[in-house]
Amino acid sequence: MGIERIEADRKGKDYFELRNETNSKSAKKNRRRQRKMSRVQKLYETCKEVFAFGGNGFVPPPTDIERLQSVLDSLRKADVGLRPNMPFFRMSATDQVPKITYLHLYECEKFSIGIFCLPPSAVIPLHNHPGMTVFSKLLFGTMHIKSYDWVVDAPCKTTANVNDLNTQPNGVQLAKVKVDSNFTAPCKTSILYPADGGNMHCFTA
Template identity: 30%
Template structure:
Protein backbone atom coordinates (compact mmCIF):
# COMPACT_ATOMS: atom_id res chain seq x y z
CA UNK A 1 0.00 0.00 0.00
CA UNK A 2 2.83 2.41 0.87
CA UNK A 3 4.61 1.70 -2.44
CA UNK A 4 1.34 2.23 -4.28
CA UNK A 5 0.80 5.64 -2.63
CA UNK A 6 4.21 7.16 -3.36
CA UNK A 7 4.31 5.81 -6.90
CA UNK A 8 0.81 7.14 -7.50
CA UNK A 9 2.06 10.60 -6.50
CA UNK A 10 5.18 10.33 -8.69
CA UNK A 11 3.12 9.16 -11.66
CA UNK A 12 0.60 11.99 -11.19
CA UNK A 13 3.42 14.54 -10.92
CA UNK A 14 5.07 13.31 -14.12
CA UNK A 15 1.77 13.44 -15.97
CA UNK A 16 0.84 16.85 -14.56
CA UNK A 17 4.01 18.64 -15.51
CA UNK A 18 4.20 17.22 -19.01
CA UNK A 19 1.41 19.73 -19.63
CA UNK A 20 3.77 22.65 -18.93
CA UNK A 21 5.41 21.91 -22.28
CA UNK A 22 2.39 20.53 -24.14
CA UNK A 23 -0.85 22.21 -23.05
CA UNK A 24 -1.02 24.74 -20.23
CA UNK A 25 -4.79 25.06 -20.64
CA UNK A 26 -5.27 21.77 -18.78
CA UNK A 27 -2.45 22.33 -16.29
CA UNK A 28 -4.66 23.61 -13.46
CA UNK A 29 -7.00 20.64 -13.87
CA UNK A 30 -4.02 18.28 -13.55
CA UNK A 31 -2.68 20.24 -10.57
CA UNK A 32 -5.93 19.71 -8.70
CA UNK A 33 -5.71 15.96 -9.35
CA UNK A 34 -2.10 15.97 -8.13
CA UNK A 35 -3.15 17.80 -4.96
CA UNK A 36 -5.67 15.06 -4.23
CA UNK A 37 -2.93 12.41 -4.59
CA UNK A 38 -0.54 14.39 -2.39
CA UNK A 39 -3.15 14.80 0.33
CA UNK A 40 -3.23 11.01 0.67
CA UNK A 41 0.48 10.62 1.39
CA UNK A 42 1.58 9.92 4.96
CA UNK A 43 4.97 9.78 6.64
CA UNK A 44 4.64 6.02 7.02
CA UNK A 45 4.32 5.66 3.23
CA UNK A 46 7.96 6.83 3.02
CA UNK A 47 9.14 4.81 6.03
CA UNK A 48 9.38 8.02 8.06
CA UNK A 49 8.31 8.14 11.70
CA UNK A 50 7.82 11.14 13.94
CA UNK A 51 11.06 10.23 15.74
CA UNK A 52 13.23 10.27 12.62
CA UNK A 53 14.04 13.96 12.84
CA UNK A 54 15.12 13.78 16.48
CA UNK A 55 17.25 10.70 15.81
CA UNK A 56 18.66 12.29 12.68
CA UNK A 57 20.00 15.37 14.40
CA UNK A 58 20.98 13.77 17.71
CA UNK A 59 23.03 11.04 16.00
CA UNK A 60 25.18 13.53 14.10
CA UNK A 61 28.86 13.42 15.00
CA UNK A 62 29.13 17.17 14.54
CA UNK A 63 29.00 19.56 17.50
CA UNK A 64 25.49 20.71 18.39
CA UNK A 65 26.09 24.19 17.00
CA UNK A 66 27.13 22.75 13.61
CA UNK A 67 24.26 20.37 13.04
CA UNK A 68 22.23 21.38 10.00
CA UNK A 69 18.97 23.16 10.76
CA UNK A 70 17.43 21.35 7.78
CA UNK A 71 18.05 17.99 6.10
CA UNK A 72 16.88 16.82 2.68
CA UNK A 73 15.83 13.37 1.46
CA UNK A 74 15.84 12.99 -2.32
CA UNK A 75 12.93 10.98 -3.72
CA UNK A 76 12.76 11.48 -7.48
CA UNK A 77 13.84 13.81 -10.29
CA UNK A 78 13.61 14.02 -14.05
CA UNK A 79 13.78 16.96 -16.43
CA UNK A 80 10.23 17.99 -15.60
CA UNK A 81 9.84 17.53 -11.85
CA UNK A 82 11.78 16.99 -8.63
CA UNK A 83 10.51 15.49 -5.35
CA UNK A 84 12.02 15.25 -1.91
CA UNK A 85 11.40 15.57 1.81
CA UNK A 86 12.67 18.41 3.99
CA UNK A 87 13.24 17.75 7.71
CA UNK A 88 13.30 20.84 9.95
CA UNK A 89 14.61 20.96 13.50
CA UNK A 90 12.30 22.60 16.00
CA UNK A 91 12.45 26.37 15.52
CA UNK A 92 14.50 26.11 12.32
CA UNK A 93 13.40 27.66 9.06
CA UNK A 94 13.90 27.61 5.33
CA UNK A 95 14.49 31.32 4.69
CA UNK A 96 12.39 33.45 2.39
CA UNK A 97 13.20 32.36 -1.18
CA UNK A 98 11.68 32.17 -4.64
CA UNK A 99 10.88 29.62 -7.35
CA UNK A 100 11.29 31.50 -10.67
CA UNK A 101 8.83 30.34 -13.33
CA UNK A 102 8.15 27.21 -11.27
CA UNK A 103 5.21 25.39 -9.75
CA UNK A 104 5.39 23.82 -6.31
CA UNK A 105 3.43 21.67 -3.88
CA UNK A 106 4.21 21.13 -0.18
CA UNK A 107 2.55 18.44 1.94
CA UNK A 108 3.35 18.36 5.67
CA UNK A 109 4.04 14.84 6.95
CA UNK A 110 4.28 15.64 10.65
CA UNK A 111 4.75 18.62 12.93
CA UNK A 112 3.54 22.17 12.35
CA UNK A 113 5.03 24.51 9.78
CA UNK A 114 4.35 28.23 9.60
CA UNK A 115 4.20 29.30 5.95
CA UNK A 116 4.49 32.95 4.95
CA UNK A 117 4.23 33.57 1.22
CA UNK A 118 4.17 36.47 -1.22
CA UNK A 119 3.06 36.87 -4.83
CA UNK A 120 5.44 38.82 -7.08
CA UNK A 121 4.21 41.91 -8.89
CA UNK A 122 5.39 42.65 -12.42
CA UNK A 123 8.30 45.06 -11.95
CA UNK A 124 7.55 48.62 -13.04
CA UNK A 125 10.34 51.20 -13.12
CA UNK A 126 7.71 53.88 -12.55
CA UNK A 127 6.69 52.29 -9.25
CA UNK A 128 7.80 54.56 -6.42
CA UNK A 129 10.18 52.93 -3.97
CA UNK A 130 9.23 53.93 -0.41
CA UNK A 131 11.53 54.73 2.47
CA UNK A 132 12.34 51.66 4.55
CA UNK A 133 12.92 51.43 8.27
CA UNK A 134 15.93 49.20 7.62
CA UNK A 135 17.91 51.80 5.63
CA UNK A 136 19.00 55.40 5.81
CA UNK A 137 17.97 57.64 2.95
CA UNK A 138 20.52 59.75 1.09
CA UNK A 139 19.41 62.95 -0.63
CA UNK A 140 15.88 61.66 -0.85
CA UNK A 141 16.89 58.51 -2.68
CA UNK A 142 16.86 54.92 -1.44
CA UNK A 143 20.30 53.47 -0.76
CA UNK A 144 19.26 50.08 -2.14
CA UNK A 145 19.52 49.52 -5.94
CA UNK A 146 16.13 49.05 -7.57
CA UNK A 147 17.27 45.79 -9.21
CA UNK A 148 17.68 44.18 -5.77
CA UNK A 149 14.09 45.00 -4.79
CA UNK A 150 11.06 42.88 -5.66
CA UNK A 151 7.56 44.29 -5.12
CA UNK A 152 5.05 41.69 -3.95
CA UNK A 153 1.61 41.26 -2.45
CA UNK A 154 1.26 39.33 0.79
CA UNK A 155 -0.40 36.02 -0.13
CA UNK A 156 -0.82 34.00 3.03
CA UNK A 157 0.53 33.37 6.52
CA UNK A 158 -0.70 30.15 8.09
CA UNK A 159 0.26 27.22 10.29
CA UNK A 160 0.12 23.98 8.31
CA UNK A 161 -0.04 20.40 9.65
CA UNK A 162 -0.45 16.91 8.22
CA UNK A 163 -4.21 17.46 8.38
CA UNK A 164 -3.98 20.56 6.19
CA UNK A 165 -4.52 20.72 2.46
CA UNK A 166 -1.47 20.72 0.19
CA UNK A 167 0.16 24.14 -0.19
CA UNK A 168 0.32 25.15 -3.85
CA UNK A 169 2.54 27.83 -5.39
CA UNK A 170 2.43 29.09 -8.97
CA UNK A 171 4.85 31.26 -10.97
CA UNK A 172 2.78 34.33 -10.07
CA UNK A 173 0.99 33.25 -6.87
CA UNK A 174 2.71 32.60 -3.55
CA UNK A 175 5.99 32.08 -5.37
CA UNK A 176 8.18 33.53 -2.60
CA UNK A 177 7.84 31.85 0.77
CA UNK A 178 9.44 31.08 4.12
CA UNK A 179 8.77 27.91 6.11
CA UNK A 180 9.41 27.59 9.85
CA UNK A 181 8.99 24.60 12.17
CA UNK A 182 6.70 25.50 15.09
CA UNK A 183 6.65 23.75 18.49
CA UNK A 184 9.09 20.98 17.54
CA UNK A 185 10.50 19.21 14.48
CA UNK A 186 8.55 18.91 11.24
CA UNK A 187 8.84 17.38 7.80
CA UNK A 188 7.17 17.96 4.45
CA UNK A 189 7.17 16.55 0.93
CA UNK A 190 8.31 19.12 -1.64
CA UNK A 191 7.44 18.87 -5.34
CA UNK A 192 8.87 21.41 -7.80
CA UNK A 193 8.37 21.70 -11.53
CA UNK A 194 10.44 22.23 -13.45
CA UNK A 195 13.41 21.68 -11.10
CA UNK A 196 15.82 24.46 -10.20
CA UNK A 197 18.30 25.01 -13.05
CA UNK A 198 20.47 28.18 -12.81
CA UNK A 199 21.65 27.84 -16.42
CA UNK A 200 18.02 28.01 -17.53
CA UNK A 201 17.11 31.01 -15.36
CA UNK A 202 15.70 29.04 -12.43
CA UNK A 203 18.11 29.89 -9.62
CA UNK A 204 17.02 30.05 -5.99
CA UNK A 205 17.30 33.59 -4.61
CA UNK A 206 16.92 34.58 -0.97
CA UNK A 207 15.15 37.67 0.35
CA UNK A 208 14.55 39.86 3.36
CA UNK A 209 11.13 41.40 3.95
CA UNK A 210 11.49 45.17 4.31
CA UNK A 211 9.25 47.49 6.32
CA UNK A 212 8.07 50.62 4.54
CA UNK A 213 7.91 53.62 6.85
CA UNK A 214 4.47 54.57 5.55
CA UNK A 215 3.11 51.04 5.22
CA UNK A 216 1.08 50.19 2.13
CA UNK A 217 -0.25 47.11 0.37
CA UNK A 218 2.96 46.43 -1.54
CA UNK A 219 5.48 44.31 0.35
CA UNK A 220 9.06 44.87 -0.76
CA UNK A 221 11.59 42.04 -0.73
CA UNK A 222 15.33 42.71 -0.75
CA UNK A 223 17.54 40.16 -2.49
CA UNK A 224 20.26 38.97 -0.10
CA UNK A 225 23.06 36.38 -0.11
CA UNK A 226 22.14 32.91 1.17
CA UNK A 227 21.77 33.30 4.97
CA UNK A 228 24.82 31.96 6.80
CA UNK A 229 22.63 30.26 9.42
CA UNK A 230 20.89 28.12 6.79
CA UNK A 231 22.40 25.02 5.29
CA UNK A 232 21.33 21.44 4.65
CA UNK A 233 22.71 17.95 4.43
CA UNK A 234 21.23 14.96 2.61
CA UNK A 235 19.95 11.75 4.15
CA UNK A 236 19.17 8.51 2.30
CA UNK A 237 15.69 7.43 1.34
CA UNK A 238 14.76 4.05 2.83
CA UNK A 239 11.13 3.78 1.78
CA UNK A 240 9.43 1.72 -0.95
CA UNK A 241 11.02 1.58 -4.39
CA UNK A 242 10.02 4.50 -6.60
CA UNK A 243 9.48 3.49 -10.22
Protein backbone atom coordinates (compact mmCIF):
# COMPACT_ATOMS: atom_id res chain seq x y z
CA MET A 1 0.00 0.00 0.00
CA GLY A 2 1.32 3.42 -0.94
CA ILE A 3 1.04 6.82 0.64
CA GLU A 4 -0.36 9.57 -1.52
CA ARG A 5 0.46 13.23 -1.04
CA ILE A 6 -2.65 15.37 -0.94
CA GLU A 7 -1.18 18.80 -0.36
CA ALA A 8 2.14 20.36 0.65
CA ASP A 9 3.77 23.74 1.06
CA ARG A 10 7.34 24.85 0.51
CA LYS A 11 8.20 24.41 4.17
CA GLY A 12 7.84 20.66 3.88
CA LYS A 13 4.65 20.44 5.90
CA ASP A 14 2.90 17.65 4.07
CA TYR A 15 -0.59 16.22 4.30
CA PHE A 16 -0.79 12.57 3.37
CA GLU A 17 -3.65 10.18 2.98
CA LEU A 18 -3.31 6.45 2.59
CA ARG A 19 -4.18 5.23 -0.87
CA ASN A 20 -7.31 3.09 -1.04
CA GLU A 21 -7.51 0.11 -3.35
CA THR A 22 -10.24 1.36 -5.66
CA ASN A 23 -11.48 0.42 -9.09
CA SER A 24 -11.61 3.77 -10.88
CA LYS A 25 -14.20 2.41 -13.32
CA SER A 26 -16.67 1.73 -10.56
CA ALA A 27 -18.71 4.78 -9.61
CA LYS A 28 -19.95 3.06 -6.48
CA LYS A 29 -16.45 2.31 -5.22
CA ASN A 30 -15.31 5.80 -6.12
CA ARG A 31 -18.10 7.32 -4.03
CA ARG A 32 -17.12 5.04 -1.15
CA ARG A 33 -13.52 6.24 -1.50
CA GLN A 34 -14.65 9.85 -1.36
CA ARG A 35 -16.50 9.17 1.88
CA LYS A 36 -13.40 7.57 3.37
CA MET A 37 -11.28 10.53 2.38
CA SER A 38 -13.77 12.98 3.85
CA ARG A 39 -13.42 11.57 7.37
CA VAL A 40 -9.67 12.05 7.29
CA GLN A 41 -10.18 15.53 5.88
CA LYS A 42 -12.71 16.25 8.63
CA LEU A 43 -10.14 15.20 11.23
CA TYR A 44 -7.59 17.56 9.71
CA GLU A 45 -10.05 20.47 9.55
CA THR A 46 -11.18 19.90 13.14
CA CYS A 47 -7.60 19.79 14.42
CA LYS A 48 -6.82 22.97 12.52
CA GLU A 49 -9.68 24.75 14.29
CA VAL A 50 -9.16 23.25 17.76
CA PHE A 51 -5.41 23.97 17.83
CA ALA A 52 -5.51 27.27 15.92
CA PHE A 53 -4.22 29.21 18.94
CA GLY A 54 -2.30 26.35 20.52
CA GLY A 55 1.24 26.28 21.82
CA ASN A 56 3.32 24.52 24.45
CA GLY A 57 1.08 23.49 27.34
CA PHE A 58 -2.12 24.39 25.48
CA VAL A 59 -5.23 22.47 26.54
CA PRO A 60 -8.32 22.96 24.34
CA PRO A 61 -11.58 23.93 26.06
CA PRO A 62 -13.94 21.04 26.93
CA THR A 63 -16.26 21.70 23.99
CA ASP A 64 -13.37 21.43 21.52
CA ILE A 65 -12.04 18.31 23.22
CA GLU A 66 -15.47 16.67 22.87
CA ARG A 67 -15.72 17.73 19.24
CA LEU A 68 -12.34 16.29 18.28
CA GLN A 69 -12.96 13.15 20.33
CA SER A 70 -16.24 12.63 18.47
CA VAL A 71 -14.49 12.87 15.09
CA LEU A 72 -11.88 10.31 16.16
CA ASP A 73 -14.51 8.00 17.66
CA SER A 74 -16.18 7.81 14.25
CA LEU A 75 -12.92 7.01 12.43
CA ARG A 76 -12.47 3.40 11.24
CA LYS A 77 -9.54 1.51 9.77
CA ALA A 78 -11.17 1.57 6.32
CA ASP A 79 -11.21 5.37 6.43
CA VAL A 80 -7.42 5.41 6.31
CA GLY A 81 -7.05 2.41 4.01
CA LEU A 82 -5.74 -0.04 6.61
CA ARG A 83 -6.47 -3.77 6.94
CA PRO A 84 -5.23 -6.25 9.60
CA ASN A 85 -3.65 -8.49 6.93
CA MET A 86 -1.28 -5.80 5.67
CA PRO A 87 2.49 -6.36 6.03
CA PHE A 88 2.65 -3.68 8.75
CA PHE A 89 0.77 -5.99 11.12
CA ARG A 90 2.25 -9.40 10.35
CA MET A 91 4.08 -11.30 13.04
CA SER A 92 7.79 -11.65 12.31
CA ALA A 93 8.92 -15.13 11.29
CA THR A 94 12.22 -14.62 13.12
CA ASP A 95 13.19 -13.71 16.68
CA GLN A 96 13.86 -10.13 15.68
CA VAL A 97 12.19 -7.27 17.51
CA PRO A 98 8.87 -6.51 15.76
CA LYS A 99 9.14 -3.51 13.48
CA ILE A 100 6.86 -0.55 14.12
CA THR A 101 5.81 1.51 11.11
CA TYR A 102 4.83 5.18 11.42
CA LEU A 103 2.57 6.67 8.77
CA HIS A 104 2.90 10.45 8.68
CA LEU A 105 -0.33 12.22 7.79
CA TYR A 106 0.27 15.86 8.68
CA GLU A 107 2.49 18.09 10.78
CA CYS A 108 2.67 21.82 11.45
CA GLU A 109 3.73 24.03 14.35
CA LYS A 110 0.36 23.58 16.07
CA PHE A 111 -0.36 19.85 15.77
CA SER A 112 0.55 16.61 14.05
CA ILE A 113 -1.41 13.56 12.88
CA GLY A 114 0.06 10.11 12.38
CA ILE A 115 -0.59 6.38 12.63
CA PHE A 116 1.58 3.83 14.42
CA CYS A 117 1.27 0.32 12.95
CA LEU A 118 2.23 -2.32 15.53
CA PRO A 119 2.49 -6.04 14.71
CA PRO A 120 1.84 -8.58 17.51
CA SER A 121 4.16 -8.19 20.54
CA ALA A 122 5.52 -4.85 19.30
CA VAL A 123 6.24 -2.33 22.05
CA ILE A 124 6.41 1.46 22.06
CA PRO A 125 8.63 2.04 25.14
CA LEU A 126 7.83 4.36 28.01
CA HIS A 127 7.85 7.97 26.82
CA ASN A 128 6.05 11.23 27.43
CA HIS A 129 4.68 14.24 25.55
CA PRO A 130 5.96 17.41 27.27
CA GLY A 131 3.49 20.27 27.09
CA MET A 132 1.15 18.38 24.75
CA THR A 133 -2.49 17.34 24.69
CA VAL A 134 -2.62 13.99 22.88
CA PHE A 135 -5.59 12.14 21.39
CA SER A 136 -5.10 8.40 20.73
CA LYS A 137 -7.46 6.23 18.68
CA LEU A 138 -7.17 2.41 18.45
CA LEU A 139 -8.35 1.47 14.95
CA PHE A 140 -8.42 -2.31 15.42
CA GLY A 141 -6.95 -5.11 17.50
CA THR A 142 -5.99 -5.09 21.17
CA MET A 143 -3.43 -2.88 22.88
CA HIS A 144 -2.10 -2.94 26.43
CA ILE A 145 -1.56 0.57 27.74
CA LYS A 146 0.29 1.43 30.93
CA SER A 147 0.55 5.09 31.83
CA TYR A 148 1.74 7.25 34.70
CA ASP A 149 1.47 10.76 36.07
CA TRP A 150 3.93 12.45 38.42
CA VAL A 151 2.83 12.70 42.04
CA VAL A 152 3.19 16.47 42.20
CA ASP A 153 3.18 16.91 46.00
CA ALA A 154 5.49 13.98 46.74
CA PRO A 155 8.90 14.86 48.27
CA CYS A 156 11.91 14.37 46.03
CA LYS A 157 15.61 15.13 46.09
CA THR A 158 15.49 17.45 43.10
CA THR A 159 12.98 19.82 41.56
CA ALA A 160 10.96 18.21 38.79
CA ASN A 161 9.11 19.58 35.83
CA VAL A 162 5.87 17.59 35.70
CA ASN A 163 6.02 17.69 31.90
CA ASP A 164 9.51 16.22 31.59
CA LEU A 165 10.24 12.50 31.84
CA ASN A 166 13.98 13.04 32.27
CA THR A 167 14.29 16.04 34.56
CA GLN A 168 15.96 14.23 37.46
CA PRO A 169 19.14 12.35 36.60
CA ASN A 170 20.34 12.62 40.22
CA GLY A 171 17.05 12.31 42.07
CA VAL A 172 13.91 10.24 42.46
CA GLN A 173 10.40 11.38 41.61
CA LEU A 174 7.33 9.41 42.59
CA ALA A 175 4.88 8.55 39.81
CA LYS A 176 1.45 6.99 40.09
CA VAL A 177 -0.13 4.50 37.70
CA LYS A 178 -2.96 6.09 35.76
CA VAL A 179 -3.91 3.22 33.43
CA ASP A 180 -2.82 -0.42 33.27
CA SER A 181 -5.31 -2.19 31.02
CA ASN A 182 -5.99 -3.88 27.71
CA PHE A 183 -8.05 -1.95 25.18
CA THR A 184 -9.85 -3.65 22.30
CA ALA A 185 -11.30 -1.80 19.32
CA PRO A 186 -13.83 -0.39 18.95
CA CYS A 187 -13.23 1.73 22.02
CA LYS A 188 -13.35 5.38 22.97
CA THR A 189 -10.59 7.78 22.02
CA SER A 190 -8.18 8.32 24.91
CA ILE A 191 -6.88 11.76 25.84
CA LEU A 192 -3.86 12.78 27.86
CA TYR A 193 -2.94 16.27 29.00
CA PRO A 194 0.37 18.03 29.74
CA ALA A 195 0.24 17.14 33.46
CA ASP A 196 -2.59 14.62 33.71
CA GLY A 197 -4.23 11.66 32.00
CA GLY A 198 -1.12 9.47 31.83
CA ASN A 199 1.35 11.69 29.98
CA MET A 200 4.03 9.04 30.50
CA HIS A 201 2.96 5.83 28.82
CA CYS A 202 3.97 2.69 26.95
CA PHE A 203 2.07 0.49 24.48
CA THR A 204 2.23 -3.26 23.85
CA ALA A 205 0.38 -4.86 20.93
